[in-house]
Amino acid sequence: xxxxxxxxxxxxxxxxxxxxxxxxxxxxxxxxxxxxxxxxxxxxxxxxxxxxxxxxxxxxxxxxxxxxxxxxxxxxxxxxxxxxxxxxxxxxxxxxxxxxxxxxxxxxxxxxxxxxxxxxxxxxxxxxxxxxxxxxxxxxxxxxxxxxxxxxxxxxxxxxxxxxxxxxxxxxxxxxxxxxxxxxxxxxxxxxxxxxxxxxxxxxxxxxxxxxxxxxxxxxxxxxxxxxxxxxxxxxxxxxxxxxxxxxxxxxxxxxxxxxxxxxxxxxxxxxxxxxxxxxxxxxxxxxxxxxxxxxxxxxxxxxxxxxxxxxxxxxxxxxxxxxxxxxxxxxxxxxxxxxxxxxxxxxxxxxxxxxxxxxxxxxxxxxxxxxxxxxxxxxxxxxxxxxxxxxxxxxxxxxxxxxxxxxxxxxxxxxxxxxxxxxxxxxxxxxxxxxxxxxxxxxxxxxxxxxxxxxxxxxxxxxxxxxxxxxxxxxxxxxxxxxxxxxxxxxxxxxxxxxxxxxxxxxxxxxxxxxxxxxxxxxxxxxxxxxxxxxxxxxxxxxxxxxxxxxxxxxxxxxxxxxxxxxxxxxxxxxxxxxxxxxxxxxxxxxxxxxxxxxxxxxxxxxxxxxxxxxxxxxxxxxxxxxxxxxxxxxxxxxxxxxxxxxxxxxxxxxxxxxxxxxxxxxxxxxxxxxxxx
Numbered sequence: 001x002x003x004x005x006x007x008x009x010x011x012x013x014x015x016x017x018x019x020x021x022x023x024x025x026x027x028x029x030x031x032x033x034x035x036x037x038x039x040x041x042x043x044x045x046x047x048x049x050x051x052x053x054x055x056x057x058x059x060x061x062x063x064x065x066x067x068x069x070x071x072x073x074x075x076x077x078x079x080x081x082x083x084x085x086x087x088x089x090x091x092x093x094x095x096x097x098x099x100x101x102x103x104x105x106x107x108x109x110x111x112x113x114x115x116x117x118x119x120x121x122x123x124x125x126x127x128x129x130x131x132x133x134x135x136x137x138x139x140x141x142x143x144x145x146x147x148x149x150x151x152x153x154x155x156x157x158x159x160x161x162x163x164x165x166x167x168x169x170x171x172x173x174x175x176x177x178x179x180x181x182x183x184x185x186x187x188x189x190x191x192x193x194x195x196x197x198x199x200x201x202x203x204x205x206x207x208x209x210x211x212x213x214x215x216x217x218x219x220x221x222x223x224x225x226x227x228x229x230x231x232x233x234x235x236x237x238x239x240x241x242x243x244x245x246x247x248x249x250x251x252x253x254x255x256x257x258x259x260x261x262x263x264x265x266x267x268x269x270x271x272x273x274x275x276x277x278x279x280x281x282x283x284x285x286x287x288x289x290x291x292x293x294x295x296x297x298x299x300x301x302x303x304x305x306x307x308x309x310x311x312x313x314x315x316x317x318x319x320x321x322x323x324x325x326x327x328x329x330x331x332x333x334x335x336x337x338x339x340x341x342x343x344x345x346x347x348x349x350x351x352x353x354x355x356x357x358x359x360x361x362x363x364x365x366x367x368x369x370x371x372x373x374x375x376x377x378x379x380x381x382x383x384x385x386x387x388x389x390x391x392x393x394x395x396x397x398x399x400x401x402x403x404x405x406x407x408x409x410x411x412x413x414x415x416x417x418x419x420x421x422x423x424x425x426x427x428x429x430x431x432x433x434x435x436x437x438x439x440x441x442x443x444x445x446x447x448x449x450x451x452x453x454x455x456x457x458x459x460x461x462x463x464x465x466x467x468x469x470x471x472x473x474x475x476x477x478x479x480x481x482x483x484x485x486x487x488x489x490x491x492x493x494x495x496x497x498x499x500x501x502x503x504x505x506x507x508x509x510x511x512x513x514x515x516x517x518x519x520x521x522x523x524x525x526x527x528x529x530x531x532x533x534x535x536x537x538x539x540x541x542x543x544x545x546x547x548x549x550x551x552x553x554x555x556x557x558x559x560x561x562x563x564x565x566x567x568x569x570x571x572x573x574x575x576x577x578x579x580x581x582x583x584x585x586x587x588x589x590x591x592x593x594x595x596x597x598x599x600x601x602x603x604x605x606x607x608x609x610x611x612x613x614x615x616x617x618x619x620x621x622x623x624x625x626x627x628x629x630x631x632x633x634x635x636x637x638x639x640x641x642x643x644x645x646x647x648x649x650x651x652x653x654x655x656x657x658x659x660x661x662x663x664x665x666x667x668x669x670x671x672x673x674x675x676x677x678x679x
Contacts (some may be wrong), residue, residue: 010034012084014077016046016061019091025052033077040073046090060114062089067259069093069114095264096168097257099124099138102271102295104226105218109167111257113264118253118671124270127167128219129190130288134655134666137273138257140249142235165215190284220286222294222322222554228518228526236302236523240584240600241639243304244571248640253647254676271295273648275568276589276655277558282551293554296561303522305566310432314497314560316520317541322553324546372479374398374469375412376462380405381439381454391456398466401473403455420444420453422473424607426593428565429467430454433498438463440470443602450602460499464491475590476609494563497544497556570648573597573639577622582638587648589655592625606633608653616646616677625649643677650674 014031031045039061047056061070063080064087070080082088093114099107109127112120117138125133237243250273251260262268272295280289299305300315307315378396394405395412401423404416422442430439438457443450455470457463468487469479477483517534518526525534548556561567569586576583576594583603586593594603606627614625621642624634637645654674657667 014042014082014084014086014088016042016088016090018046018050019059019089020050020052020054022052025050035078036076038074038076039070039080042077043073043090058092058094059090060093062091062258063087064089067261069256069258071114097262098164098265098267099270100267101128101219102291102298103219103222104294104298105163105165106267107165107167108265113258113262114256116254116256116672117251117260118668120257121253121270122666128287129216130291131285132278132288134651134671135272135274135277136270137253138251139269139271139273140251141267141269142245142249165218167215190286216287220290222290222297222319226519227516228523231301231523234302237304240571240595240597241573244573244584244639246304247570247572247644250640250644250647252643253651254672274589274651274655275562276652278655278658279660280555282555286551289551289554289558293557296558300561301522303524305561305564307564308432309525310434310498311560311564312521312525313537313541314545315557316517316538317497317545318548318553318557318560319520320538320542321545321548322550322557371400372484374465374479375409376466377409377458378405378462378466379456381456383452383454396455398469398473398479400478401476403470403473422470423476424591424605424610425470425474426450426602426605427467427470427474429563431463431495431498433460433495440467442470443605445605450604460492460495464488464495467491476607490559490563493556494560497541497560499544569593571595572637572645574635574637574645577634585635585637585645587645587652589652592649606631608649608656614646614649616642618677646677647675650676 011032011034014033016029016031018027018029020027029046029049031042031049033042033045037045043056043059043061062068063070063082066081070082070088072080077083093112094110095113096108097111099109101107107128109124111124115123118134121136121138122133125131125136130136237246251257251262251268272292277292280292282289297315297319300307300312375395375397377393379391379393380396381391394407394417395409396403396405397412397416402419402421404419406412406414406416420442422444424445426443428441428443430441431437436459438460440455440457440463442453442455444453445451455466457466465488468484468491471487472479472481472484517531517538520538521534529537545553545556568588570588572585572587573582574585575581582597584595584597586595586602590608592606592608594605595601596603606625610628610631612626612628614623616623620636622634622636623642623645624632626632636642651671651674654671657670
């Protein structure tokens with residue numbers, strides 16, 4: 001027997017299991033400790049007892065019952081709450097993880113399982129050379145997707161072997177030495193801005209980087225599309241409820257992977273969670289641009305976002321152009337002898353970058369006291385429940401954020417028939433270029449829901465001016481805002497891509513180009529058209545984009561994706577306080593939308609700009625939000641944890657604070673303050 005005086009009356013035994021690879025050495029150790037021993041002292045005692053000469057610096061204590069890391073080594077066991085019944089594991093903080101990227105490629109790399117997910121994603125993006133890591137996060141695949149995958153594996157005769165890019169031999173914090181996480185005017189361009197290939201000056205960096213030149217090419221370039229058979233085996237959401245399932249698995253950015261039940265060598269999805277792509281620059285962002293393009297492409301192919309047939313053909317044409325440009329790039333040697341040509345392309349991409357961001361390159365100072373106005377003859381359409389739509393011409397005047405209409409131009413000096421305030425409204429394009437239909441659908445918030453109004457324009461120029469004004473007004477901005485003219489230009493360029501006519505040359509090209517049209521469109525259109533018909537229609541649309549470079553085709557694709565009415569909406573099934581039925585809540589970068597789950601029609605919109613505060617009652621898992629004019633809402637989330645919606649709102653507000661200051665560093669504390677909650 002050992003006397004109590006020998007150890008002290010307050011000492012006790014603590015069981016620690018060590019995660020090591022030495023089979024001949026035991027894994028469980030009993031340590032005699034006291035409550036005032038600090039965590040660092042416990043680890044020191046443990047290593048002395050293990051007697052294995054190796055580097056233990058990456059090891060830390062994991063408390064299994066409490067699902068938490070004991071990382072504050074100066075804290076005592078008493079302060080941590082550790083007692084004799086605790087089961088502790090001494091294990092590595094960095095473990096292997098498989099990540100499915102937006103381009104459907106899988107990378108295997110070492111990730112910190114003890115850091116908050118926000119920090120872990122930042123480290124992952126440094127390895128993959130993706131700037132602006134705050135726009136991305138990690139997503140667990142939904143059960144429905146996994147069920148379909150298991151069923152596919154069961155039905156396939158041959159075992160499926162997935163190509164995995166192995167980056168496991170690299171330290172987790174390394175990355176391209178010339179690629180700081182943020183933009184700096186002194187940065188060396190990493191990529192050719194025309195074709196997205198590596199600039200010759202950067203190829204030498206790969207000796208120190210976990211990315212080889214070949215792996216970087218896999219991440220920065222799009223690869224041949226999958227077959228319709230493969231597409232059919234993938235999960236495709238059919239309803240809003242299905243779309244809500246896609247967003248249920250976002251990990252909590254304020255907790256570690258281990259705390260959220262993620263195990264070594266699990267597979268997660270790395271995705272762009274926030275649809276505000278800031279500071280896109282082809283010189284530095286070839287991987288980032290390609291991964292955004294891929295996420296957009298798969299969302300369209302799998303019909304996660306709705307688009308018209310006309311729009312689907314444009315997306316197909318841009319994909320076809322990308323692959324045609326890529327083939328010509330690989331068969332021809334790139335020799336830029338004319339410096340001015342490159343400058344022109346850079347300038348064009350710079351303008352495109354601005355339209356993607358909604359910024360402005362013009363240095364012209366507008367007179368802010370003189371707010372422009374639009375005045376035109378338009379047709380007003382009001383849907384009626386029991387009769388045909390009433391279509392009447394009126395004289396419309398657009399000023400500030402409101403539209404007024406009069407019987408005719410002469411009566412415009414008097415009182416309008418009606419004045420529509422567009423602040424906070426939903427603006428949806430209602431366009432068919434082939435049929436010369438240029439309509440704007442306005443869903444204007446009223447006390448009992450949304451008031452539906454259609455405006456019909458005469459031509460694309462009129463439509464672009466009025467559509468841009470409506471989009472800005474919905475955000476509370478006027479036409480004096482610097483983003484008005486870029487918005488008009490963006491709308492016109494998108495309409496131009498939609499405007500095509502079939503030429504005899506295009507018909508003959510279907511034979512000469514080795515193209516599988518089924519690879520560029522969703523399954524709905526492969527069922528609707530025969531292969532030759534589809535090829536001919538894609539080539540019609542392709543005529544308007546055939547001049548584009550590799551990078552421009554991708555940026556135009558992203559821009560067209562951003563123009564879709566449903567762009568950037570993440571859906572959740574919720575139950576509003578006082579309601580007896582479920583609704584869908586759409587979360588976007590600047591607003592929340594309540595949507596009827598049966599019809600898909602928007603009921604109400606609330607803008608973040610009008611939000612005074614939001615909080616969560618963690619006991620009943622209810623999100624409560626207060627807006628201006630004494631408007632308040634509260635809801636519980638049924639399709640996911642309410643923490644996910646709370647983090648989405650805080651995350652978008654955090655991203656709106658970013659600026660292009662070259663000395664900018666991410667305020668991680670502010671992110672956690674806005675998104676973490678007080679659970």
